[in-house]
Amino acid sequence: MKFRKYPFKKKVLVTLAHVFLAVLAFIWLVPIFWVILTSFRGTKGSYSSTFIPTSFTLDNYKKLFTDFSVFNFPQMLVNTFLIAIISCLISTFFVISVAFALSRLRFRSRKTIMDAAMIIKLFPGFMSMIAVYYIFKMFGWTNGPMLRVAMIAVYAGGAGTGYHIAKGFFDTIPYALDEAALLDGANKWLTMTKIIMPLSKPIIVYTLLTSFAGPFKDFMLAKVLAGPNKEYYTVAVGLYQMLDIEYIDQWFCSFAAGAVIISIPIAILFLKTQKYYVESVSGAIK
Amino acid sequence: MKARKEAFQTEYSFSRAIKEGSAVVKLSAVILGLGCLVRKQLVKGFMLLFTEILIIAFMLREGIFNLKKLITLGEVEQQKVWNEAKSIYEYVEGDRSLIILLYGIITLAIVLCTLILVRISVMNAFRAEKCVKNGKKPPSFYEEVRELFDKNLHKTLLFLPIAGVLIFTVLPLIFMMSMAFTNYSVENSKLVLFDWVGLRNFKNMISFGGSLGKTFWSVLGWTLVWAVAATFSNYILGILLAMFINWKEIRWQKFWRFCFVLTVAIPHFVSLLIIRQMLQPEGAVNILLRNIGFLGAKESLPFFTDVTWARVSVILINIWVGVPYTLLQVTGILQNIPGELYDAAKVDGAGPFMTFRKITLPYMLFVTMPSLITTFTGNVNNFNVIFLTSRGFPRAVESTAGKTDLLITWLYKLTIENQYFDIGAVIGIMTFVTLSIASLISFRLSGSYKNEEGFR
Structure with missing residues (x-):
């Protein structure tokens, strides 16, 4: 039935529903609009007396890439990139191996390993992080280049426990494929590399992308590990520091600019990969 | 649970190996790799033996000392000593409990690994012995490596990830958790030297x-x-x-x-x-x-x-x-x-x-x-x-x-x-x-x- 032909009462109801949705969407999008507006704001300072800026400029973006007096934003980007690339390769390798083994191989300690992973997940992840920090500090690795190794170790080292999404994917590949390959005389290694892996490209890409985005999104761990070593800041720590009372007046609009810069690629990555995320959480009984 | 145990039941279990194995099998628990060496599985045998020598050397040089200190978490305080020649106070390093705690836990982890190695050694010796008894040749090193990509693929795949989790998640967790039983805190300035306090x-x-x-x-x-x-x-x-x-x-x-x-x-x-x-x-x-x-x-x-x-x-x-x-x-x-x-x-x-x-x-x-x-x-x-x-x-x-x-x-x-x-x-x-x-x-x-x- 066309909207025009609806009875009056229903017309009002449907219109009201749309207005309501628009209000909700507005509430959800306000912070995003606001940060984009602020990143182009002409007046300095953390607070503005008007919600919508009075003048617009590109200086906040320029400042990020030219003013290195306090924060070296390009350096932070490079740091984050380095750490993200190495840790995403390692953790993808770990996650895919564990997920494959737990999903498609049957062995005695399988259930035990899954239970252990679940128990480890119940500890605040943060607790082992603090301990790692103090261990590295004891060896004198918290200032100097070893800091990068420390960050990679913490991001990727324990990645094996986060196998659930990939396992869910492997679970959906029919077991008959393995059986056919085994009948044809392939061993399990060949079955894995020649049959299952080519079918699993989406989940490998998903794992790579999500673990690549990790260091861009994480702020806690990098903050604790990097401490006062500015040259090893990742983007997240740097942006957080810009809101420090000391710097906020000078750097607030640049913070907004930096937030926009890193949010765009992360948002694109997420929108591209959300399908797998949705499948993994909604088909949760697996 | 029970069904699963039965499904993976093998004829080789550790208790059976100790009970039914020959003297060589039993001795393999002490001299790692002995059973393999006797059955001409040389690579594996020497690998086990070499690891054992390394562990013993470590334990004698540091391990036992680490464990002993773990009991008290160190007692020597940092001291100021008057140096006559230079006429200044010099600080003499005391014990640092945090390092003692960490090294103690790492040593305990190594001891645990040794126990696992003992098990591996005994099981291997027992399995090789069974093979000989049944008139078969015990698997060669090459065959066993090939098994790692077939029947034992899970071991190959899981080894590194599990090692990663143990080193970067579990070990730090245990380290942190053990602090709960000490008085390591800024209170009463117990930051360098601290003690076990039980459940206090x-x-x-x-x-x-x-x-x-x-x-x-x-x-x-x-x-x-x-x-x-x-x-x-x-x-x-x-x-x-x-x-x-x-x-x-x-x-x-x-x-x-x-x-x-x-x-x-x-x-x-x-x-x-x-x-x-x-x-x-x-x-x-x-x-x-x-x-x-x-x-x-x-x-x-x-x-x-x-x-x-x-x-x-x-x-x-x-x-x-x-x-x-x-x-x-x-x-x-x-x-x-x-x-x-x-x-x-x-x-x-x-x-x-x-x-x-x-x-x-x-x-x-x-x-x-x-x-x-x-x-x-x-x-x-x-x-x-x-x-x-x-x-x-x-x-x-x-x-x-x-x-x-x-x-x-x-x-x-x-x-x-x-x-x-x-x-x-x-x-x-x-x-x-x-x-x-x-x-x-x-x-x-x-x-x-x-x-x-x-x-x-």
């Missing part, structure tokens, strides 16, 4: 009398209230929103969904910091309210300064953060609910509220229970939403924890900011206990965990 910290923590106990129970209470409120508000509101957008009268459904999903795509710490900034006394929200005349020129709403306001604020912020996730997750499931159920309910005269309570919610709960539990766990440990917005404030002067602090942010403040490591470790353990109890109960209730293998 736990007693202080759970006693209602002391100031620490009072803080603990109030923080635990708020953590649980927060976790329940945050989880269920997101869940219910997310489902309602998803149903609303799914309503057949709504145009541009994809566009509306996109609006909400966009907020998920932005890194959390960015959006949370932005919201924090917007809710400051001079922040954008107050400015906006002043501009439209809702507030006077100097007035502002106490988003993070009043206890009730702060608590409600963080829950609302969490709704802002979390509802789009639920929306993403449930949209597909909602469309899968069989339509006949709703038709039947309509015929029986059920109203919309009744259908939601009796059909939609139970169905959703059934399907999403496991992820709901994960969300609950995530909320108990939700560091970001609290730390990046209210920072745990407002805080009473005499307390170390603020009114919106969760156990996890309190843990952060105690350890990183104030160096009460012993109490921090106790809080970590308590968080674990809370979470275990909560998830155990919900797993029992849901039962979907048991059906993991059901579809195969």
Whole structure:
């Protein structure tokens, strides 16, 4: 039935529903609009007396890439990139191996390993992080280049426990494929590399992308590990520091600019990969 | 459980190996790799033997010393010694308990590895012996490596990831947890040299009398209230929103969904910091309210300064953060609910509220229970939403924890900011206990965990 032909009462109801949705969407999008507006704001300072800026400029973006007096934003980007690339390769390798083994191989300690992973997940992840920090500090690795190794170790080292999404994917590949390959005389290694892996490209890409985005999104761990070593800041720590009372007046609009810069690629990555995320959480009984 | 054990039952078990094996098998427990060497599995035999020599050398040079010190955690204090020649005071390094603790734990881990190696050695010796008895040749090194890519592929695949988890997650966890039984804290300046104190910290923590106990129970209470409120508000509101957008009268459904999903795509710490900034006394929200005349020129709403306001604020912020996730997750499931159920309910005269309570919610709960539990766990440990917005404030002067602090942010403040490591470790353990109890109960209730293998 066309909207025009609806009875009056229903017309009002449907219109009201749309207005309501628009209000909700507005509430959800306000912070995003606001940060984009602020990143182009002409007046300095953390607070503005008007919600919508009075003048617009590109200086906040320029400042990020030219003013290195306090924060070296390009350096932070490079740091984050380095750490993200190495840790995403390692953790993808770990996650895919564990997920494959737990999903498609049957062995005695399988259930035990899954239970252990679940128990480890119940500890605040943060607790082992603090301990790692103090261990590295004891060896004198918290200032100097070893800091990068420390960050990679913490991001990727324990990645094996986060196998659930990939396992869910492997679970959906029919077991008959393995059986056919085994009948044809392939061993399990060949079955894995020649049959299952080519079918699993989406989940490998998903794992790579999500673990690549990790260091861009994480702020806690990098903050604790990097401490006062500015040259090893990742983007997240740097942006957080810009809101420090000391710097906020000078750097607030640049913070907004930096937030926009890193949010765009992360948002694109997420929108591209959300399908797998949705499948993994909604088909949760697996 | 039993069926699984039987399915993987082999004729080689450690107890049988010790009972039925020959003297060589038994000796393999002492001289690692002996059994392999006797059966001409040279590579493996020498590898085991070499490892054993390394371990023994380590234990003699450092290990035993480390373990001995672990008992007392060091006793020598740093001393000032008068140096006549230079006529200055010189500091003589004392024991450092933290290093002793770490090395002690690493040594214990090595001892544990040795026990595993002993088991491997004995089992291998027994297996080789069985092969010879049955008139077969024991597998060569080459054959065993090939097995690692076939029958034992799981060992190859899991070795590195598990080693990673053990070294970078489990070992640090044990290290941190052991601090709960010491007095490693800035209190009484026990930062260099500290002692084991048994369960004293736990007693202080759970006693209602002391100031620490009072803080603990109030923080635990708020953590649980927060976790329940945050989880269920997101869940219910997310489902309602998803149903609303799914309503057949709504145009541009994809566009509306996109609006909400966009907020998920932005890194959390960015959006949370932005919201924090917007809710400051001079922040954008107050400015906006002043501009439209809702507030006077100097007035502002106490988003993070009043206890009730702060608590409600963080829950609302969490709704802002979390509802789009639920929306993403449930949209597909909602469309899968069989339509006949709703038709039947309509015929029986059920109203919309009744259908939601009796059909939609139970169905959703059934399907999403496991992820709901994960969300609950995530909320108990939700560091970001609290730390990046209210920072745990407002805080009473005499307390170390603020009114919106969760156990996890309190843990952060105690350890990183104030160096009460012993109490921090106790809080970590308590968080674990809370979470275990909560998830155990919900797993029992849901039962979907048991059906993991059901579809195969």
